[in-house]
Amino acid sequence: GEDVEQSLFLSVREGDSSVINCTYTDSSSTYLYWYKQEPGAGLQLLTYIFSNMDMKQDQRLTVLLNKKDKHLSLRIADTQTGDSAIYFCADRPPKAGTALIFGKGTTLSVSS
Amino acid sequence: DAGVTQSPTHLIKTRGQQVTLRCSPKSGHDTVSWYQQALGQGPQFIFQYYEEEERQRGNFPDRFSGHQFPNYSSELNVNALLLGDSALYLCASSLGGDEQFFGPGTRLTVL
Numbered sequence: 112g113e114d115v116e117q118s119l120f121l122s123v124r125e126g127d128s129s130v131i132n133c134t135y136t137d138s139s140s141t142y143l144y145w146y147k148q149e150p151g152a153g154l155q156l157l158t159y160i161f162s163n164m165d166m167k168q169d170q171r172l173t174v175l176l177n178k179k180d181k182h183l184s185l186r187i188a189d190t191q192t193g194d195s196a197i198y199f200c201a202d203r204p205p206k207a208g209t210a211l212i213f214g215k216g217t218t219l220s221v222s223s
Numbered sequence: 224d225a226g227v228t229q230s231p232t233h234l235i236k237t238r239g240q241q242v243t244l245r246c247s248p249k250s251g252h253d254t255v256s257w258y259q260q261a262l263g264q265g266p267q268f269i270f271q272y273y274e275e276e277e278r279q280r281g282n283f284p285d286r287f288s289g290h291q292f293p294n295y296s297s298e299l300n301v302n303a304l305l306l307g308d309s310a311l312y313l314c315a316s317s318l319g320g321d322e323q324f325f326g327p328g329t330r331l332t333v334l
Contacts, residue, residue, distance in 0.1 A: 115265075146325070153227075153313055154266070154325040199265055208279045209320030210256070213265030 115202050117214035125223045129187040133200030133214055138181060144201040144211065145174065145185045154199065157185070187219075195221045225250065227316050227326035235332045236304050244299045244329045248316030254278075255297040256323060257289060260311040271320065272297050278320075301331075309333045 116134050123129045135143065141162045146154040160167045160174045160183070167174045173186040187194055197216040204212065228247045236242050248255050254273045258266035268281035272291035286302045295316075301308055309332050315323035 142321075153229075153327040154315075156322060156324060159322065201265075207268070209254075209271060209317075210268035210279060210281060211258075211266070211315075211323060213267070215263070215265050 114204070114212045115200055115214035117198075117200055117217045119215065120218050120220070122220045122222065123190050125190060125192055125221055127190055129190045129194070129219055129221075131185045131187075131198050131200075131217045131219065133183040133185075135181050135183065135200070135202045135204075135212075137202060137204035137206065138178070140202050140204045142203040143174075143176065143183050144203070145172075146199040146201060146213075148197045148199065148216070150196075157198075190219075190221050192221045192223055195219055227314055227324055229312075229314050229326040229329050231329060232327070233330045233332075235334065237334050238304055238306060240304050241300065241302045242304060242331060244301075244312050244314075244331070245296065246299070246314030246316075246326060247296045248314075249324050252316035252318050252324070253295050254317045254320050255291060255295065256315045256317070256320075257297070257299045258313040258315065258325075259283070260313055260328070262310070266313055269299070273320070304333045306333050 144159040145157045171188045175184045200214045201211040256271040257269040260266040270280040275291045291297045311328045313328045314326045317323045
């Protein structure tokens with residue numbers, strides 16, 4: 112299977128919470144990242160988490176890491192229409208050096 | 224503080240031609256990585272430059288080559304273009320390879 116897998120689509124209503132999930136294969140990964148890509152634009156680094164952490168919170172964003180299941184999630188509280196974008200999970204496993212391994216991205220659609 | 228900049232924004236080439244894309248890293252960054260993002264896919268790592276040397280390379284053919292200059296800016300060259308090379312090419316800069324900050328990309332169309 113792919114090194115990093117994500118569900119492709121998520122649709123939520125404005126004001127709700129969004130949860131985007133990701134699984135990865137390399138249990139020795141030390142850094143995991145979340146990037147946001149708006150239409151026609153590059154990637155914006157949202158947040159990252161070290162493998163020795165279970166959770167990281169940054170304003171409306173909460174990252175949860177379950178190392179046992181190799182599962183990463185990004186929760187966006189109070190989702191706004193401006194959050195509509197593609198969200199990429201990225202892994203940086205030791206075998207890849209400093210290269211980032213990306214999933215295919217989750218398209219988040221927020222309706223008002 | 225200017226972020227990562229890339230030029231040109233868009234480019235149209237024909238099969239067999241050669242192309243050069245340019246990237247200026249974020250101020251204070253010394254490492255530049257290049258990624259290819261095909262439509263509907265996540266970015267794929269091409270290679271990374273540090274101290275003017277290719278430090279690491281992904282699974283891309285030798286038609287893809289690069290260069291890093293003393294001011295840390297970088298070029299990506301692609302020879303003998305194929306239709307499948309049509310993609311968004313992203314440059315990312317970092318200090319030593321950790322947090323990677325991406326530029327807006329160059330959209331390459333090969334006809």
